[in-house]
Amino acid sequence: MIKLASAVTPPLLTGATLASPVSVAQSVFWETIDQLWYVCQPDGTPEDMDRVTVTRLGVDGTIVDKMYLGRSGHGTGLCVERTAAGIHLWAGAVPNGGWATALARIPYVPNGTADASDPAVVRTPRTGVYRVSATIDPTRNQLVFRWQSNNVSSPTAVGGVDAYDLGLAATGMFQRVRSTTFEASGKTLQGFTSLGDQLYHLYGDQNVDNFEVTCTDWASGTVLQSRSITAFPGIANREPEGICVYEDTLAFGIAGKPNGVRQLNVARFPHPGTNPWVEVPYDTALYTPNSANYVPQYRIAGDQVHLHFSMSKADATAWGQGEVLFTLPPRARPNRTQRLLGVVTGTAVTADTMAVRFEVAADGKVTVWDERNLVGWVGADVSFWVC
Template identity: 30%
Template sequence: MKHTQSEHPQEQVMFKKNLFTQKRVLLSIAICLALILIAIALLTFGKANTKIPVSKKFDLSDTDKTVITGKVLADPTLQQGFAFDNTNNHIYMVQITNAGQKLGTETRTYGSAERSIKGDLTVTKLSADGTILGKMYLIGFGHGVSIGVEPVDTTAYLWTEVDAVADKSEPNNGFGTKIARFPFVDNQVLVNTDPSITKYTPVAGADRTTLNIDMANGLLIMRYRLNGTLFHYSAFNLAEVKDGTYKPLATVDQPKGLGVFQGFASYGSYLYLLDGTAYNLNTNPTGNTYITTVDLNTGLQVDRAMMNTEKSMLFREPEGMAIQIVGTTARLCFGFGSYRTSMDTRKHANIFYKDALIKGN
């Protein structure tokens, strides 16, 4: 016999209850899956990441001390990034290659603007006291904002940006699109297509790439831009990057409100950013050079302080940061380019540091 709904009201009520319960269960499962996917995405991007052991951080109020001052580099142009070979006690500093030189297989000389757009860099190898020990030229690499050094016995492997392209927002400068590792070879002119260069692309689609090596903690930090907008920093295990494995331990955004970006360094779970423009005793007596501290595990800005170092310089432009290890002491180093004299605007290199560490967050 055929039944209508009204003939079995209790069954109909039970049917509706079961259907409602099933929908609630399915909805709960969907919500849980969505939360899991969000958590995975956050961990992958590094926002909720605590994979870097919490370390001490540098006290930005610490007194400034001197590494080197008034040193001549291989070229008279302004210093850019620098890094330390803490094993062999050397300093490596990069600068835009000077005009008027014909290098390697080049068929003509190039002007300053051409060198900058092409991303041609000069590397100067210095002793601990700033004496020139050698030089190397890098053709088509980038702007040299930050570099790294990985010592392997007595050989220094340099880590830099590579494959420079001119940027739409800064068409007069070439910036890297990948990162590179290669040995320092005195007097070599190294073109960016040379097979001795190992190239890496830790973040697909990134440009404006540059990096820092934290040898004390085995980390590589890459600064990069995505979609032509925001800058980010991703921390990787150095050994994994060398093996071609790109799993970020943390990724943070560059804080808003910085001045002109001039370099960065990392030590443990903290990132240090340098910003500012040229200081002039007569026209800009207070200066605008700052160091900002960022927690790599949370992305939060935890400190920011003005650097009044060596205000007596007639010209003092902030350029470059790096970590130096002397014995068991870590130094947060930051650089300034300066004029040689009031009448000679060729540049001198200068590096200062802070070494007081305080408890991290």
């Protein structure tokens, strides 16, 4: 279970501009393989209110590309499925009064356009429902479908949430593997997601200090946690918009409109617990680990990143000043350069310290620094920084 604590700083995105600068983001989804954000927003054109724009952003918030989905709805639900055939979006379809009543599974085409209500792409888990949205639970490989039985705004809505095997759902086969219902909350829903045995909902209204995330038990429907969201205070037209699984925790969006331009900000909750060690790619032609236990690797424990490695230069030459050993992935990078203390083999020094200094930069590069022209292995163990 994710602990709904205060959001971690620094944020994941600050003031990101989307493909449509005039409409507010409605949903966000993090795709972990390509390390891209997918953001859905209404098109913002009065003559085409059911069209949405999907913007892809890099980890630094720059726009990569976009795609337009016609006859989709309000954009309140968006998720991304990766298969050997490519990337598919799950989005709203067959809108009724501007809100989706079904889903569409659409191949993502950079800078392309698709009709979300084309029968060839429409998927219908339930009929006779309103204001539907979907997400993907990566821990269960399930498509999670939220629906209302009444066509009203979310504070007075009643309905349910169903989960389906994602592979079968892609083919149009919907056999529920779990389901729960909800009653009127009295709160404005701004997004939901699923992670393991829990459902998470984001609520709140624009420019009102009522932002909240709740954690609900799938099996019983009991609310297990609730947390007020205070991230990004003071921004113009502040409004919660979208929540998604981010690596092994949750991220949520806060929209703003400084200087009349719509922007998106994203923060995350702390990483839970201690995660397994993850190996980091390195140049095997240049470096040789002491053993399989000492290949470069990291793990995240709470909000600390632990680093572990020990290796020599394959050509037995001296270590250079600022030599880059390997590069950590975005999730394990510090927000500023960190200095770490490591060790060097005792045969490399005489009447001198066995300590050696490493640096980890914000771009993930791990470098070694020592003016002694050391030869032999160098290593770091249980060195850490805050991610």
